[in-house]
Amino acid sequence: MLGGMEEAAHPRDVAFEEALAALGAGPAALSAGEGRALDDAGYVLFRSVVEPAWLEGLRADCDGWGVGVAGDSAQGGNQQMARLGEHQGAVLRALRWPRLLAAVWHVLRRPFALGAVAWRCPRPGLGQQGLHMDWSGPGDPGAFHVVTALWYLDEVTPDNGATRLLPGSHELRRRPPKDLADPARHHPQEVTVEAEAGSVLVFNGHLWHSGTRNRSGAPRRALQCSFVAREHRRMSCTTVDEACGIPPAARHVLGLME
Ligand SMILES: O=C(O)CCC(=O)C(=O)O
16 A cells, blocks of 8 residues: 545435445445455456456447447547437446446445446557546545446457556555656556456546557457546536436436436
8 A cells, every 4th residue: 555544434325325235236245355455456357247248238339339449539549428328238237237336335435426438449559648547626635536447348468558557556645746647657566457358447536547558459448437426426427318227226326316
C-alpha cells in the first residue's frame, strides 16, 4: 500500500442494500480475497467469467456500434454510448452483473449510480495513455467516488493495448504528477494486465492506470463502464431507456429511477 486515510462515514441506506441483495450482489458475492485485492491493490480481475453466448452478444454490440477492429474512431478507438436500449441486452446484463455491483459497493460503501459506458478498442499503433485516475471532481477526500470496470472481449496481451495499473496508488488520493502523466513515462511498480477474453477488470477509479499502445494490431475490444457515488450523479452521462426490461431493483441500484 502506498498511503492511507480514514474513510468517511456515510449514512446507511437500507433500501439500497436490499436492492443489491435482491440482485445477488450482497457481501457474499465477493470472496474475502477479492475484497482484499480491491482494498490493498485497488483492483480485482475476474477471469473468464463471461460465458460464450454472452461474450458473442457483447462483441456483436461492440462491432455494431462501429468501434470494433474494422470500425473507425477519431480517438484511436474510444467511443462513449450516450443511450442504451433493448438492443444492447448483453451490455445491460453486464452493467448489473452481481459480482461487479458487489465490487462497486465494496469500494464506495454507499449508494451509487451508473456513470459513463463506452467501447474502448485501441487501433493498431494507438491507445497509449498517460497514467491517470478516473476522478477529477470535487468530493470528500476521505472517501472514494468512482469505480471503473473493463469487460475484455478479446484476449489481452502485453502487445495489444493492455491496461497498466499502479497497485496501491488509489490510497494516494491524488492524480499522478505531471511527469508520470506523460504517456511515454513508466512507473517501476506498474503492472500490465494479461487476461483471457471474457474476463472483467474492476478497479478503484482513484487508482493510477492507463491504456497502452496496441503494438501487435490484434484486436483488444473492451466495454468500459464507470459507477459514481450517488451524490455525484450529475456526472452520469449514459442514459438507459425505460423500456429496456431492466428490473426495478437494478434500475434503483444503477440510479435510473429518479
Ligand atoms: O483501455 C484501457 O485499458 C484503459 C482505458 C482508460 O484508462 C481510459 O480510457 O481512461
